[in-house]
Amino acid sequence: MSRPDFVYCPYCGSTLEIREVYRQQRPVCPNCRFVHFQDPKVAVIGLVTHGPQVLLIRRAVEPAKGMWALPGGYMDAGEMPEAALQRELLEEVGLQVKIQAVLDIFPMVVANGRSQGIVLAYHAIPAQGDQTALVCDDDACEAGWFTTTHLPAELAFESTQTLLAQWHTQQPAV
Secondary structure, three states, rough: OOOOOOEEEEOOOOOOOOEEEEEEEEEEEEOOOOOOOOOOOEEEEEEEEOOOEEEEEOOOOOOOOOEEOOEEEEOOOOOOOOHHHHHHHHHHHHOOOEEHHHHHHEEOOOOOOOOEEEEEEEEEEOOOOOOOOOOOOOOEEEEEEEEHHHOOOOOOOOOHHHHHHHHHHHHHOO
8 A cells, every 4th residue: 555645634633544444455543534535646648739740748847857748737626637638738838729539548657556547648739720839838848749750769658659659550651
């Protein structure tokens, strides 16, 4: 079991104990019986295309700092996935997009190989119909439009690699 998010009960302040609840080991308050459920993280990424090009960002933060990836990030509480992706693209590269379709769902794997949550992948296109000037911020230090024949070598994340490989096979031969 991973380290609990809480050491103390958020309701009564007692030290939480690890007990079996609903067939799993979970942090539980011995005083008021609060059970802390460690919910999975949910992230979104976008395969943003414009004609024969795809948008990639160079990551400015860990994990995979300095490597290229599809833009995206974590969802906020109460946020729907499509809105989260639109927000992330505005934050990372200043681009408004139209969501086209859900492409896939990937496990979010952490260093120890355990799943920390899921990554929802979407296909999107620029909302303006053009390649608006990209302004990097947030998790991106660089961004660019790439063709299948000119993709960066240093690609982060299995989800980015898989989606780009699938996108490559769908592109017409030049």
